[in-house]
Amino acid sequence: GDSVTQMEGPVTLSEEAFLTINCTYTATGYPSLFWYVQYPGEGLQLLLKATKADDKGSNKGFEATYRKETTSFHLEKGSVQVSDSAVYFCALSGLTGGGNKLTFGTGTQLKVEL
């Protein structure tokens, strides 16, 4: 079945540091790939997405590229801020007869300090 593996956290960075959170996946077919972010006490927000190989998703300074050859979708940001502190989930979407079935990674907690 489908699966997503992302790097364990927590990750602690200083403000303005470079961020990489690794994500790899196993899936049949050609799933869409997503990064969702969850701020403390809130629901999940879509951060960025890519629907086919070599697509680059980007939003709020975050980027991720859909790499089919390495089955990866690593999240990067050049300069993190304290406000980026949150839990980040990598996910893939498989279309079933019943709807979109999201498979999530375990989540990576990011803490950014001054």
Add this chain to the structure above:
Amino acid sequence: DTEVTQTPKHLVMGMTNKKSLKCEQHMGHRAMYWYKQKAKKPPELMFVYSYEKLSINESVPSRFSPECPNSSLLNLHLHALQPEDSALYLCASSQGIRDSNTGELFFGEGSRLTVL
């Protein structure tokens, strides 16, 4: 309007109570979802409604009973819950499988449930 609205935001109930969680979206989505999320874990799928019909039930105990009165509303009825059911319950919606569909789910803020 790109919001999924959930009520209540917080709910405390005893094991003998009956309560309901409500979810509403006005994006014209034809698929709606209930997820359960425990602390420091990813969300787990519970139910999917597709075109107002229950299409996926991930072997959820019968003390959780979903209902989809129309294409904009989704309820989760709770009865005789256990303390281990305490969690954040997330509602989500997406385009239907017969529509132009990028696979994206839109999530609400969640209802935090505590069972005493």
